[in-house]
Amino acid sequence: MPDWLNIVVRSLGALAYMFVLTKIIGKRQIRQLTYIEYIVGISIGSIAAFMATEMDGPIYHSLIAMALFGIIPVLIQWTALKSKVVRNLFQGNATVLIKDGKILEDNLKKERLTVEDLMEQLRLKNAYKVADVEFALMEATGELSLLLKSQNQPLTPTHLGITVAPAEEPQTVIIDGEIMDEPLATIGLNRRWLRTELQKAGVALENVFLGQVDKGSQLYLDLYDDKIMVPQPQEMKLTYATLKKCQADLEVYALETKNQAMKQKYEAESKRLQQVVDALTPLLMR
Numbered sequence: 001m002p003d004w005l006n007i008v009v010r011s012l013g014a015l016a017y018m019f020v021l022t023k024i025i026g027k028r029q030i031r032q033l034t035y036i037e038y039i040v041g042i043s044i045g046s047i048a049a050f051m052a053t054e055m056d057g058p059i060y061h062s063l064i065a066m067a068l069f070g071i072i073p074v075l076i077q078w079t080a081l082k083s084k085v086v087r088n089l090f091q092g093n094a095t096v097l098i099k100d101g102k103i104l105e106d107n108l109k110k111e112r113l114t115v116e117d118l119m120e121q122l123r124l125k126n127a128y129k130v131a132d133v134e135f136a137l138m139e140a141t142g143e144l145s146l147l148l149k150s151q152n153q154p155l156t157p158t159h160l161g162i163t164v165a166p167a168e169e170p171q172t173v174i175i176d177g178e179i180m181d182e183p184l185a186t187i188g189l190n191r192r193w194l195r196t197e198l199q200k201a202g203v204a205l206e207n208v209f210l211g212q213v214d215k216g217s218q219l220y221l222d223l224y225d226d227k228i229m230v231p232q233p234q235e236m237k238l239t240y241a242t243l244k245k246c247q248a249d250l251e252v253y254a255l256e257t258k259n260q261a262m263k264q265k266y267e268a269e270s271k272r273l274q275q276v277v278d279a280l281t282p283l284l285m286r
Contacts, residue, residue: 007052010059014048017063021070036076036090043069091140098136101149111138122146163281170220174211187213194219240281247273 044066051062080087095107097118121144127133136146171183179191197219198205210222247270254266
């Protein structure tokens with residue numbers, strides 16, 4: 001076999017073998033590296049490169065070495081599930097860097113971080129003042145996690161006492177101008193409904209790059225031509241506005257009528273309609 005062909009075969013074999021080992025080690029190897037996984041990744045890569053170019057030695061020597069390095073992190077992960085001591089040894093511990101808005105200098109030195117390094121990590125988390133941070137720690141993976149003080153946290157509907165509808169995954173019903181029947185069926189819709197919505201929007205199916213439908217059957221479109229602006233669905237907002245107008249009209253009727261019986265009737269219906277609006281607001285105004 002020519003040398004160049006031998007290198008090609010060995011390289012493809014090393015690549016396939018590394019892929020199998022990576023699958024065995026698991027997704028954690030890709031998501032975050034511990035100390036031992038970092039060492040294993042470098043070692044396997046070096047062995048694979050040696051295996052692809054060193055044509056004198058038998059190939060199975062490299063395969064055995066790669067398999068050994070691939071099995072080690074699997075065994076360590078399995079042991080770490082059983083023992084906290086093993087987890088602390090091979091995966092490390094988180095280190096508190098900021099507490100009550102105060103930098104812990106000793107812990108900063110322990111992690112060999114400068115103030116500039118810490119401020120950079122804070123800025124990446126949209127925290128520009130140390131005094132705004134309640135708690136920050138360096139995770140074992142090297143990521144900085146932080147909790148802002150309550151007065152500096154972004155407002156949420158919970159803070160305002162507002163009930164909102166739960167977020168639900170939208171269904172992608174059009175990709176590259178092609179209708180996806182399975183997602184449509186998942187939300188109880190069909191092609192006839194989709195074509196009707198496209199006709200309302202004045203958009204041809206072949207011009208749609210991506211189309212999604214949320215739980216409220218609202219269709220959102222992204223077209224190939226970015227200069228064309230597609231009107232956003234307004235049915236739910238219009239329904240909310242109509243209900244509010246009806247409720248306001250009932251209140252006006254109650255104020256204008258001289259008939260006490262009708263006044264009480266209008267007021268009662270206004271309150272009932274207001275209850276309906278309050279119950280539907282999370283669904284209509286999301």
